[in-house]
Amino acid sequence: MTVSDARLPVLHVETTPIPGPVDDLAELAALVDSRDPLLWQRRGDGLAGIGEILRLEFHGPGRFADAAAAWRTIVTQATVVDPLGVPGSGLLAFGAFAFSALSAQSSVLIVPELIVGKRDGQCWVTRVGVGAAATAAAPAELPAARPFGPEYSVTLRPGSLDPQGYVRLVTEAIARINRHEVGKVVLARDLVGQLPPDADLRRVLRVLAAGYPDCWTYAVDGLVGSSPETLIRAHHGDLSARVLAGTISRGPDPAADQAAAVALATSEKDNDEHEFAVQSLLATLRPHATHVAADEVPFTLKLPNLWHLATDIEGTLSDGSTSLDLIAALHPTAAVAGTPTDVALDLIDELEPFDRGRYAGPVGWVDAAGDGEWAIALRCAQIDSTGTITAYAGCGIVAESQPEQELAESRMKFRPMVDALL
Numbered sequence: 001m002t003v004s005d006a007r008l009p010v011l012h013v014e015t016t017p018i019p020g021p022v023d024d025l026a027e028l029a030a031l032v033d034s035r036d037p038l039l040w041q042r043r044g045d046g047l048a049g050i051g052e053i054l055r056l057e058f059h060g061p062g063r064f065a066d067a068a069a070a071w072r073t074i075v076t077q078a079t080v081v082d083p084l085g086v087p088g089s090g091l092l093a094f095g096a097f098a099f100s101a102l103s104a105q106s107s108v109l110i111v112p113e114l115i116v117g118k119r120d121g122q123c124w125v126t127r128v129g130v131g132a133a134a135t136a137a138a139p140a141e142l143p144a145a146r147p148f149g150p151e152y153s154v155t156l157r158p159g160s161l162d163p164q165g166y167v168r169l170v171t172e173a174i175a176r177i178n179r180h181e182v183g184k185v186v187l188a189r190d191l192v193g194q195l196p197p198d199a200d201l202r203r204v205l206r207v208l209a210a211g212y213p214d215c216w217t218y219a220v221d222g223l224v225g226s227s228p229e230t231l232i233r234a235h236h237g238d239l240s241a242r243v244l245a246g247t248i249s250r251g252p253d254p255a256a257d258q259a260a261a262v263a264l265a266t267s268e269k270d271n272d273e274h275e276f277a278v279q280s281l282l283a284t285l286r287p288h289a290t291h292v293a294a295d296e297v298p299f300t301l302k303l304p305n306l307w308h309l310a311t312d313i314e315g316t317l318s319d320g321s322t323s324l325d326l327i328a329a330l331h332p333t334a335a336v337a338g339t340p341t342d343v344a345l346d347l348i349d350e351l352e353p354f355d356r357g358r359y360a361g362p363v364g365w366v367d368a369a370g371d372g373e374w375a376i377a378l379r380c381a382q383i384d385s386t387g388t389i390t391a392y393a394g395c396g397i398v399a400e401s402q403p404e405q406e407l408a409e410s411r412m413k414f415r416p417m418v419d420a421l422l
């Protein structure tokens with residue numbers, strides 16, 4: 001269902017706890033649609049969406065505000081039976097937002113017909129219907145896991161910006177930084193490929209979730225990936241975020257790996273870049289929260305492909321904002337745009353020869369209370385209706401950046417998607 005006007009449906013929602021061992025549900029990805037999966041997962045816990053009862057699409061500069069307003073209406077009209085009250089139970093929508101206000105790609109909120117949730121050993125099913133007594137008839141049981149389709153392999157090749165083009169772009173950005181036009185700008189490049197007909201996308205999700213268990217593995221409207229960066233989590237007034245900026249490749253052996261982590265932790269360039277990103281997130285969060293606190297020194301976050309400098313931020317919501325209001329305020333962070341934000345966005349528009357679509361935009365879910373979990377859509381690809389895959393990866397460019405090193409870093413950032421498709 002696509003709704004473009006104010007006639008939003010009345011939803012009836014019922015969550016039923018599923019007793020018994022949650023091991024039966026070891027793989028959420030096995031439950032979702034193979035062509036158009038809806039998934040949000042980390043460390044085995046998460047949400048699988050099945051079917052689609054409502055799809056709302058938004059465009060342009062008002063995409064966040066329009067989504068927040070539509071969601072308020074949906075929630076006000078809905079009847080929700082949720083005996084669990086845990087994050088992800090009850091009414092929720094999966095969402096993915098375009099990076100740019102100018103993007104041709106829509107931003108979406110999708111309410112599934114059925115949601116299977118798993119968190120801290122608890123498992124539940126939420127059924128959603130339109131109209132009175134819509135959910136009453138169906139029994140609350142776990143949907144069956146469906147066998148995975150045949151294996152396939154897709155090679156990604158350079159898209160509209162090839163490696164040499166990226167080096168030229170980074171060189172140009174450094175020149176602009178040296179002319180003091182901008183402090184930092186995040187520039188991305190793209191890879192493209194073609195899925196075979198009837199490819200089971202759950203295979204990709206399964207590999208991502210197994211390879212990057214500490215990242216958010218997501219699938220929303222053809223956007224699939226595994227992100228290490230939490231834009232915002234909101235639950236009963238508690239807020240948390242994880243800022244990432246500053247990256248180095250993992251070393252080939254334990255000693256080199258340790259040396260790489262130490263080099264990152266002590267790099268002035270990376271620490272400066274990181275501090276910028278932390279300060280900008282704190283400044284944006286403070287009008288909405290009290291007790292906002294960040295670790296004084298970043299930690300090195302180890303991923304299978306690289307190390308990041310990371311800072312966790314916490315706070316207490318003070319102004320009644322929903323998680324949709326918060327992502328509207330926080331997007332785009334310095335980790336995906338640069339500083340100052342407006343100049344960096346103009347430079348991205350000028351230099352990158354493609355529309356980022358939903359890459360580097362918020363991806364996650366929002367519930368009836370406005371709580372939710374949102375990551376930045378990194379290490380991802382968008383798959384369109386013809387099976388064309390476009391993957392994206394970018395790097396924060398500062399005065400001290402070396403173009404060839406940034407190209408190498410972007411290769412490492414493509415690895416989750418490239419490897420999952422092999």
Ligand SMILES: C=C(O[C@H]1C=CC=C(C(=O)O)[C@@H]1O)C(=O)O
Nearest residue numbers: 244245246247335393394395396
């Ligand atoms: C823009 C991306 O990563 C960002 C997140 C973490 C570290 C980054 C960096 O060190 O450049 C980037 O700012 C990407 O993965 O496409």
